[in-house]
Amino acid sequence: MKSIEVYVSGFFILVGGVIFWQAALLPYNSQYGPGPGLMPIWVSGLMIILSAVNLVIAFKNKGTQFADLIPQGTGLINLLACVGSFALFMLIVKYVGFTISSILMLFILFSRGYKWYWGLGMSIAVTAILFFVFSSILGVPLPVNEFGW
Amino acid sequence: MESLGYLLQGFETAGTWANLLLCLIGVTFGMCVGVLPGLGPTAGTALLLPLTFGLPPVSAVIMLSGIYYGAMYGGTITSVLINTPGESASLMTCMDGYPMARQGRAGSALGIAAIGSFIGGILALLVLILVGPIVAKQALKFGPPEYFALVVVGLSLLIGLMGKSLLRGLIAALFGFALALIGMDPLTGTIRFAFGMEELEDGFEFVSIAMGLFGLSEIFITAEENLNAQAQKPPKIQNMLPRREEWGPSIKAILRGSGIGMILGLVPGTNSVIPTILSYTIEKKVAKDPSRFGKGAIEGVAGPETANNAYAGAALIPLFTLGIPSSPSIAILLGAFIMHGLTPGPTLLQKNPEFVWGVIASMFIGNLILLIMNLPLANVWARITMVPFKILLPNVLIIMILGAYSINNSMFDVGAMLAFGILGYFMKKVAFPLGPVLLAFVLGKIMETSLLKSLTIFSGSFIPFFQRPISATLLVVAFAIISISLYFAYKEKGIDADTEI
Numbered sequence: 190m191k192s193i194e195v196y197v198s199g200f201f202i203l204v205g206g207v208i209f210w211q212a213a214l215l216p217y218n219s220q221y222g223p224g225p226g227l228m229p230i231w232v233s234g235l236m237i238i239l240s241a242v243n244l245v246i247a248f249k250n251k252g253t254q255f256a257d258l259i260p261q262g263t264g265l266i267n268l269l270a271c272v273g274s275f276a277l278f279m280l281i282v283k284y285v286g287f288t289i290s291s292i293l294m295l296f297i298l299f300s301r302g303y304k305w306y307w308g309l310g311m312s313i314a315v316t317a318i319l320f321f322v323f324s325s326i327l328g329v330p331l332p333v334n335e336f337g338w
Numbered sequence: 339m340e341s342l343g344y345l346l347q348g349f350e351t352a353g354t355w356a357n358l359l360l361c362l363i364g365v366t367f368g369m370c371v372g373v374l375p376g377l378g379p380t381a382g383t384a385l386l387l388p389l390t391f392g393l394p395p396v397s398a399v400i401m402l403s404g405i406y407y408g409a410m411y412g413g414t415i416t417s418v419l420i421n422t423p424g425e426s427a428s429l430m431t432c433m434d435g436y437p438m439a440r441q442g443r444a445g446s447a448l449g450i451a452a453i454g455s456f457i458g459g460i461l462a463l464l465v466l467i468l469v470g471p472i473v474a475k476q477a478l479k480f481g482p483p484e485y486f487a488l489v490v491v492g493l494s495l496l497i498g499l500m501g502k503s504l505l506r507g508l509i510a511a512l513f514g515f516a517l518a519l520i521g522m523d524p525l526t527g528t529i530r531f532a533f534g535m536e537e538l539e540d541g542f543e544f545v546s547i548a549m550g551l552f553g554l555s556e557i558f559i560t561a562e563e564n565l566n567a568q569a570q571k572p573p574k575i576q577n578m579l580p581r582r583e584e585w586g587p588s589i590k591a592i593l594r595g596s597g598i599g600m601i602l603g604l605v606p607g608t609n610s611v612i613p614t615i616l617s618y619t620i621e622k623k624v625a626k627d628p629s630r631f632g633k634g635a636i637e638g639v640a641g642p643e644t645a646n647n648a649y650a651g652a653a654l655i656p657l658f659t660l661g662i663p664s665s666p667s668i669a670i671l672l673g674a675f676i677m678h679g680l681t682p683g684p685t686l687l688q689k690n691p692e693f694v695w696g697v698i699a700s701m702f703i704g705n706l707i708l709l710i711m712n713l714p715l716a717n718v719w720a721r722i723t724m725v726p727f728k729i730l731l732p733n734v735l736i737i738m739i740l741g742a743y744s745i746n747n748s749m750f751d752v753g754a755m756l757a758f759g760i761l762g763y764f765m766k767k768v769a770f771p772l773g774p775v776l777l778a779f780v781l782g783k784i785m786e787t788s789l790l791k792s793l794t795i796f797s798g799s800f801i802p803f804f805q806r807p808i809s810a811t812l813l814v815v816a817f818a819i820i821s822i823s824l825y826f827a828y829k830e831k832g833i834d835a836d837t838e839i
Contacts, residue, residue, distance in 0.1 A: 193764070193767065193768050194768050197764060197765070197768050197770060198509075201509055201513060204513065204516060205512075205516070208516050208519070208531060211530070211531055212530075215528065215530060218798070219525070219526050221525065221526075221794050222525075222790070222793050222794035222797065222798050223525070223789075223790045223793045223794065223798065224526065225523035225525070225526050225528040225530055227790070227793075228519060228786045228789070228790070229516075229519050229530065229531070232512055232515045232516050232519065233516060235512055236509065236512040236513065236516060239505060239508050239509050239512065240509055242505065243505055243506065243509060246505070252768075253767065253768055258764075258767050258768075260562040260563075264562035264563065265562070267561045267562050268558055268561055268562040270561075271557065271558055271561045271731070271735070272558070272756075272760065274735075275735065275739070275756055276756070278739065279749060279752060279753055279756065282749065283749070291736055294732075294735075294736065295732045295736060298731060298732035298735065299728070299732050301728065302726070302728025302729075303728070311729075311732075312732075315732070315733060315736065316736075319736060319737070319740060323740050323744070327389065327392065327744070328392070329740070329743070329744045329747065330747050331740075331743070332749070
């Protein structure tokens, strides 16, 4: 099992690589002087080199392992509840509107610390207040369902 | 004298009922952000940024600035009472503030911190009034090459101060820079790295990156650590003033802290952790009995707290006069300026004096509000530290979603915030600094524009950068900073001061 830093360095090399490849398709010089590819080539090139150096260092050092990084037990469930409820909100908001998505998301999160009926009550209350503030007072066009909420 | 006249006009602008109310909302929200776990000044300011879209620019920035310096005050309370810094600039306050609280002297620690913060903040604002117009006047002589060189110095300092994390700091800064390249090329208008996505044609939204990297990642980490943790009951606060014999050393520490904070605030690329560490180190060095430090020495609270707030005020000088942010929180203010159609830089003082002086005047008022809030109302703030995270987390999360959505009324920005939140979570776990990502994202745009303009003027040659005295000096300074940092990183003697989170 490699150190987590190996994967982080790999991520930066990948990002740098994609930018470098795309930048290589852009003109380096233009009619007036520097072209749109000049900065991206240099930035991504440097990013690849430095991330590669960090990768070599990460291979040599023991560093943080995946097992140390990801929490266990309740901590992991709490983290998954946060990310999962957020992702769920994003997936369904287009179809069911802000109100239902928000209640569902908040219910998942409040249920981690309170009995389900308290969680549901708080979710409905918070959603109603925020819907009123953002939609009616601030005039933000929130995504809504066919009933208008 | 001219500045004084403008300042009086500024008080007229800031003194309207609407602006006074927004200033009060800003500092109160900032105090809450500082006191409560899970959000720092950067995320807190970013959180309210979308809500200011409907406000006039001066009112919006008055409120956002209030959050910024309010959070600086608020972080002290948790440091002293429960040994948990609300934001990283208050880290040093824990060293002596918490031992003082354990000795039943929490009131004195908070009192001297509030007084020091007030004095530091006000002195920094006076320097801003005196120095700001002079710097802005000189900066008017700056062309694109000088701006490019100045940004290089700022980024060098930011990365150079990473100490042992120099390599990671450089990678993080380059990543931020790469993010800034997405969207339209500043000279030719060519769309770059949008991968066919319409939303990316204008690049990533600053707020999505700031809230994701700083706010969301912190929420994920706090959630896994202590979602159901019982809040620690803070001690009762009595007697807010120091003992008679403590006033002398405290005032000296406050004055030294003010000087350190103001000087470092002027340097683009530093962050508020550095002046607090420096102030604490100096206080310990000049103390007659250094062994008291770490056991409840009042100078250990007075110095760093003053330095922190003096820095916060002075850091506005490079922002107002050069358009260069010193820290991630200031970068959010820069983002607010741009979103409200203002161009930070030397022309800001000339073109929008009512805006600049209105904001500066509001800071005097805000600092006074904070002093009142902190001295007689300290017990109220102490009780806020007891709000359980299991209530806070869902509320903060949904408000962040709404904040990100409100920028363009688009779920794309919310998705981007989630992606940057997950990335920030992993980066924090492996101690990759986040500050350089955000600052390089902001400075990257300025840097590319000024570099491309310069190269167009110089017909593609780099040599004229070294033929112009200001740009040449600045580039040599940047080279020296990086070289010295590399040397210390090699020796592993650098200050390991990650930027504020």
